Amino acid sequence: MSLRCAGLFISKELSASSQLATQFRNLNLTSMRQAHFLKNSPNAALNKTLLDRYRHLETPKDRVQATYLWIDGTGENIRLKDRVLNKVPSGVEDLPNWQYDGSSTYQASGENSDTTLIPRAMYRDPFKPGKNDLLVMCDTYSADGKPTPSNKRAACQQAMEKVADQEPWFGIEQEYTLLDVEGRPFGWPEGGFPAPQGPYYCGVGADRVYARDLVEAHAIACLYAGIDFAGTNAEVMPAQWEYQVGPSTGLKASDDLWVSRYILQRIAEEYGIVVTFDPKPMDGPWNGAGAHHNFSTKAMRGEGGMKVIEDAIKKLSKHQERHIRAYDPKEGKDNERRLVGRLETSSIDKFSWGIANRGSSVRIPRGVATAGKGYFEDRRPSSNCDPYAVCNALVRTCLLDE
Incomplete structure (x- = not known):
């Protein structure tokens, strides 16, 4: 039996020594490839330890960083933006609605681009230093108050x-x-x-x-x-x-x-x-x-x-x-x-x-x-x-x- 890979046929009847050599060659190529990739990745090249110098700075106890998350017009990608709240919310109902430019997320035209975020669920934020900092899952509404086409949560909530x-x-x-x-x-x-x-x-x-x-x-x-x-x-x-x-x-x-x-x-x-x-x-x-x-x-x-x-x-x-x-x-x-x-x-x-x-x-x-x-x-x-x-x-x- 043979295996077809990108139009090439690799015979299963390779000798044991040939198979082993191929595995070692692939492992070496993999290691070299990963090293080259990580070296040239802009994000991976940053020195992550520098952020720790600022994570330990004391921030006001009554301030909370909230990362608002929403689904964009593709229906499969997450967008986000952060805001600072002046008090620690006791529940999602304490979180304010917010707006964003829907024309930049495939959800509105430039002439009427304000799109509304309504908080629906909140989580502890593993990326921010404050113990009260939050991730906020939102759904999205157009200027007429109706759910955007990519807001499938509204209909799901009605069914539930x-x-x-x-x-x-x-x-x-x-x-x-x-x-x-x-x-x-x-x-x-x-x-x-x-x-x-x-x-x-x-x-x-x-x-x-x-x-x-x-x-x-x-x-x-x-x-x-x-x-x-x-x-x-x-x-x-x-x-x-x-x-x-x-x-x-x-x-x-x-x-x-x-x-x-x-x-x-x-x-x-x-x-x-x-x-x-x-x-x-x-x-x-x-x-x-x-x-x-x-x-x-x-x-x-x-x-x-x-x-x-x-x-x-x-x-x-x-x-x-x-x-x-x-x-x-x-x-x-x-x-x-x-x-x-x-x-x-x-x-x-x-x-x-x-x-x-x-x-x-x-x-x-x-x-x-x-x-x-x-x-x-x-x-x-x-x-x-x-x-x-x-x-x-x-x-x-x-x-x-x-």
Whole structure:
């Protein structure tokens, strides 16, 4: 059997000594590539220790630095700006609304560009020195007071309020890929490819895992912030990782996921590494990246819950097109590259489900089937999905029968 990589065929029948030499050569190229990249990355070249000289300066106790976060008009990128508050807020309701130039974020025209930020959730800020400094997740509103097109949170909140008595829980598995500034997966040999997939998933070793320290820093920062952070693992493609948030009730998992994405990208800035949530960053025999959503209700988690799960899956089977449109920011165009019916994905055109089947649209974990209750995993959402849109679609189809 042979492996096709960028039009070149690498014979599997290489001798053992030739394979070993290739591995050492790739490792050397990787090390040289990383050293060259870090040396020439503007962010990584900065001396980070200089900031510590200022972090220890005493600031007024009644002043709080608040970093307002929002989703821009692309539906997949975070923007932010900071403001200083004159008192420590006791809750999100104490935070003032704010405005920004929506014409610079693909959300308004220059003639009427003021766009409003309304704070919805707040977190401890792992990047600021003050113990009261905050990250503030906001949603966005146009000049007419209506949600901007990229504000999927408003509709999601309406749905969650209608089904609050059913206690919907969400757990989200966020996959992502690390790149250098030239767009090459981080740690991949220059001008070539690493060995085929197989040894990298949950792997250990310098030839299998890249940038673990960044991943662990992200986990610590998310826990500090107050995110329901559940864990991390190296993924199937080298330079690809996953972390999980939840399970959380209602909107919190979606809020947490957006804030955790921001924290990840901020930490990656310091390492001089680029984070991409593209669902298919590398063509060819490499796994894509998803954001699997694990969903349950009080009835699904209770005795006899398997029947409730199966009923919900039947409803999902009737709305494949609707959910595909909701599951990536480009209404299915990004997922077309990922959901191809192989490499642990289902077909974008056909709904399927199964027990412990990672090639299906919806998977019921083996443990859930054995217990007869629990949750199901929707494997269709892309890694760059808006979790508000995904959770909204799940609730409206499964619980509101829309």
